[in-house]
Amino acid sequence: MSLPRSLSFLRQGTGGQILDIYLDPLCPYSAKITRSLTTNVLPLIKKGGKYEGKLSVVARLYPQPFHYYGPFHIEALIVFGRLYPDLFWDYLTAIFETQTEYFNQxxxxxxxxxxxxxxxxxxxxxxxxxxxxxxxxxxxxxEIRDKLENKGSPNGGTEATDDIKYLVKVGRQNGVHVTPTALLDGLKDDSVSSSWGKEEWEKWISEKVGA
Structure with a gap:
């Protein structure tokens, strides 16, 4: 599935086949699958990787309403990604490493x-x-903090609000209820698991994408 220009940094890789992963910044399983993607998938799809130019991974940021501080994290990710697109995944990883500080309790x-x-x-x-x-x-x-201020009307938002609305609408349209949820080329693939390691990911990619 395509992305608006303002969110192009969510895409890793240049491949025509798209693996969308719906991630909530405060979901432990989203953190788990992101770590696995970082180690086991991104090296395969980036420059010099076996599947370079064949598969892309899109981080579909998706706040769950029962994780109260999730939207603030997604705002920060959007603002940071616009300013420093090459470092977006590094910031996503850093946020997952500190997520327990923002759990509900x-x-x-x-x-x-x-x-x-x-x-x-x-x-x-x-x-x-x-x-x-x-x-x-x-x-x-x-520079970053100013873009995270609520501005405009009393019920207005930040510079990331419109993109959060887009991300939520797409998730609702696709019937996404849990995180992480994976879609390949727009279709849900419930076989994808946050517990996968190198062997499982390489097997899945070889079957879905090919050599």
Missing amino acids: PSTTITPSEARDKLTHLATDLLEKKHKVEGPKSKSFG
């Missing part, structure tokens, strides 16, 4: 503003690690 004392501050600090730490900070680190912080 631990996050009861965190305000939305504090959550956005923390997510922005996580982003700038990543930029610093990747040597992408130009000038003072506070400048990069301010």
Whole structure:
């Protein structure tokens, strides 16, 4: 399934066949499958990989309403991905590594503003690690954080709100209820599991995509 230009960074690889993975930033199983994709799938579809130019992976960010801080994470991912598309997957991975801080019980004392501050600090730490900070680190912080402010009408949103609406609408249209959910070329594939390792992924790709 195609992506709007504003979300093109969600796609990894250049292949014509598309593996969509619906991910909730606060879902432990979404974290598990993302780690497996990072280790076992992305090296196969990126430059020099066996399936380069054949398969792409799209991270379909999909907040579950019972994970209260999920939308804040997706806002941050969208804003960061627009600014630094080449580092989107690194930031997604970093968010999954810190997700337990935002589970429902631990996050009861965190305000939305504090959550956005923390997510922005996580982003700038990543930029610093990747040597992408130009000038003072506070400048990069301010650039990202400003885009996460609610602006406009009293019930308005951030610069990521319209893209969140798109992502949610697509998930509803496709009848996605749980995360992770996998679609290959637009059709659900319930055989895909978050518990898969190298062997399972290579077998699945060879059968679905071919040599």
